[in-house]
Amino acid sequence: MSSQATSPKPVIRFASRGSSYYDVILALFCVVLIVSNIAATKGIEFGIGSFSIGSLQILPIVTDGGAFLFPLAYILGDVISEVYGFKAARRAVFTGFAMALLAAGTFWIVERAPGASFYENQAAFEAVAGPVGQIVLASVLGYVVGQLVNSYVLVAMKRRSAERSLVARLATSTGAGELVDTFLFCAIAASAIGITTMGTFWNYFLVGVIYKVLVEFAALPITVSVIAWLKRREPTY
Numbered sequence: 726m727s728s729q730a731t732s733p734k735p736v737i738r739f740a741s742r743g744s745s746y747y748d749v750i751l752a753l754f755c756v757v758l759i760v761s762n763i764a765a766t767k768g769i770e771f772g773i774g775s776f777s778i779g780s781l782q783i784l785p786i787v788t789d790g791g792a793f794l795f796p797l798a799y800i801l802g803d804v805i806s807e808v809y810g811f812k813a814a815r816r817a818v819f820t821g822f823a824m825a826l827l828a829a830g831t832f833w834i835v836e837r838a839p840g841a842s843f844y845e846n847q848a849a850f851e852a853v854a855g856p857v858g859q860i861v862l863a864s865v866l867g868y869v870v871g872q873l874v875n876s877y878v879l880v881a882m883k884r885r886s887a888e889r890s891l892v893a894r895l896a897t898s899t900g901a902g903e904l905v906d907t908f909l910f911c912a913i914a915a916s917a918i919g920i921t922t923m924g925t926f927w928n929y930f931l932v933g934v935i936y937k938v939l940v941e942f943a944a945l946p947i948t949v950s951v952i953a954w955l956k957r958r959e960p961t962y
Contacts, residue, residue: 736887737883737884737887738887738888738956738962739808739809739810739813739962740808740809740955740956740959740961740962741809741959741961742809742810742812742813742816744959744961746955746958746959747805747809747813750801750804750805750817751805751816751817751820753801754798754801754802754805754817754820754821755820755821755824755825757794757795757797757798757801758798758821758822758824758825758864758868759821759824759825759828760794761791761794761795761798761864762791762825762828762829762860762861762864763828763853763854763860764789764790764791764793764794765789765790765791765792765795765860765864765914766789766790766853766854766855766860767789767790767853768787768788768789768919768920769787769788769789769790769792770786770787770788771786771788786928786932787920787925787928787929787932788929788932788933788936789914789929791860792933792936792937795937796936796937796940796941796944798821798868798872799872799875799899799902799903799937799941800941800944800947800948801817802814802817802818802872802875802876802902803875803879803895803898803899803941803948803952804948804951804952804955805817805876806875806876806879806880806898807879807883807891807894807895807952808952808955808956808959808962810880811876811877811880814872814873814876814880815873815876818868818869818872818873818876819869821868822861822864822865822868822869825861825864825865826861826865828861829860829861832854835850835854836850836851836854836855860914862913863909863910863911863912863913863914864910864914866909866910866913867905867906867907867908867909867910867911867913868906868910870905870906870909871902871903871904871905871906871907871909871910872902872906874898874901874902874905874906875898875899875901875902875903875906876898876902878894878897878898878901878902879894879895879897879898882894882897882898891949891952892945892949895945895948895949896942896945899938899941899942900938903934903937903938903941904934907930907933907934907937908930908934910933911926911929911930911933912926915929
């Protein structure tokens with residue numbers, strides 16, 4: 726018999742996704758995704774042009790309207806992955822994008838349907854709804870890959886540490902997922918919001934990554950509290 730004491734294997738717990746809590750989170754996840762895709766058709770710039778301070782050139786901050794709500798999708802993805810597991814997170818991602826594709830298809834049909842004689846906003850509607858299809862494509866490639874990376878990293882770390890090190894796995898998975906997601910999304914969506922130069926693209930990409938990660942890090946106390954609340958109330962956890 727070995728003289729070394731064997732430590733007990735950590736217990737890995739996940740709740741069943743067949744619960745009302747999961748349904749509510751999934752519904753919120755889909756709404757956040759669809760609204761973010763529509764809002765992302767507007768490019769946003771903070772700052773008045775570029776200027777220099779000595780040899781340092783200061784550029785305006787470039788982002789899009791989706792930045793205001795989209796970080797919440799990753800927070801919800803973290804909650805689903807931690808409480809319900811990778812398969813539940815994967816189902817949420819695919820369901821969300823099915824709804825996003827449905828929204829994009831609906832906008833495409835409505836945009837091409839003949840307008841009423843009294844309707845005077847066809848050009849405005851096309852300007853807003855027209856790029857949604859391209860935004861959805863960017864989201865499909867970016868968010869599916871990024872969110873699956875996020876969920877995989879989080880669940881893989883949980884299988885090693887069980888209930889310990891929650892903040893570490895939330896932070897690590899978020900950074901990995903957002904980096905992949907933002908690059909793919911920006912590469913496809915940039916032209917839809919009017920970005921045409923590489924300098925502006927890298928501004929758009931770096932601002933997106935830094936902003937989203939900072940928002941999710943700032944929301945970590947809330948994310949941890951929601952996860953703890955769900956774990957206490959899910960009977961199958």
